[in-house]
Amino acid sequence: NLFFEESGDFKAGTVLSHAGEAYQVELASGKRTKVKAKDVLLQFEKPDPSELMEQAKVVAQDADLEFLWEVAGQEEFGFAELGAEYFGHAPLPVEAAGLILALHGSPIYFYKKGRGRYKAAPEQALRAAQAGIEKKKQQLVIQAAYVDELKAGKLPQAMQPMKMPLPAFALPPSKLSTSSGQFSTHSPQPVQSFSSTTVRPRSLKVNAMM
Numbered sequence: 229n230l231f232f233e234e235s236g237d238f239k240a241g242t243v244l245s246h247a248g249e250a251y252q253v254e255l256a257s258g259k260r261t262k263v264k265a266k267d268v269l270l271q272f273e274k275p276d277p278s279e280l281m282e283q284a285k286v287v288a289q290d291a292d293l294e295f296l297w298e299v300a301g302q303e304e305f306g307f308a309e310l311g312a313e314y315f316g317h318a319p320l321p322v323e324a325a326g327l328i329l330a331l332h333g334s335p336i337y338f339y340k341k342g343r344g345r346y347k348a349a350p351e352q353a354l355r356a357a358q359a360g361i362e363k364k365k366q367q368l369v370i371q372a373a374y375v376d377e378l379k380a381g382k383l384p385q386a387m388q389p390m391k392m393p394l395p396a397f398a399l400p401p402s403k404l405s406t407s408s409g410q411f412s413t414h415s416p417q418p419v420q421s422f423s424s425t426t427v428r429p430r431s432l433k434v435n436a437m438m
Contacts, residue, residue, distance in 0.1 A: 229277050231270035231284075231325050232263050233343065238329060240277035256281075269307075269328060269344050272321035280322055287326020288333060296330070297337045300348040307331060307344050336361070 230253055231240045241253035241261070249265040256278035272280065299313045311319030311327050319327060331338045331346050336357035338346040349357070374384045 283322040284325035288329035291330035
């Protein structure tokens with residue numbers, strides 16, 4: 229059985245054949261794939277590939293990243309070396325696979341330097357990244373609270389200064405008198421109409437020139 233990396237993802241499968249620098253591997257799904265020897269991270273007999281992947285995910289989730297980062301130091305390292313320090317013994321296949329998943333899934337703690345090799349992030353960079361993540365979490369919490377208030381028909385306190393009155397043309401007639409002193413709800417005065425009597429122009433007298 230092999231635990232290997234393929235296109236940035238980690239997989240495990242059973243070896244069907246081996247020729248030169250390549251393996252023919254069958255995954256738990258039944259799919260077959262060709263794996264180069266340079267992509268193989270672990271060779272193991274037990275447990276079976278699907279079980280190894282499930283257990284490795286649990287190990288990765290339970291990993292103490294802060295402690296791993298402290299143990300790693302500032303030099304580049306291989307996962308097996310760090311595993312011996314972290315577990316206190318040469319890591320078992322499940323432990324090694326879980327450690328790889330933890331390292332690979334924590335880019336703010338560890339920089340990938342090669343196949344199965346990593347380097348701990350400088351403390352200043354790590355703390356800055358953690359602060360950025362924490363700030364984003366707080367923003368998401370605040371946004372969720374805003375959404376809840378808006379759904380309840382309330383304007384969040386922080387948005388009160390942004391509230392602007394509607395322009396007069398957007399208000400119904402009953403609101404015009406209160407929105408601006410220039411408008412009134414009183415009926416307009418009737419417009420005086422002109423008489424329909426025909427107004428005839430005065431005759432112009434022209435004195436004849438003698």
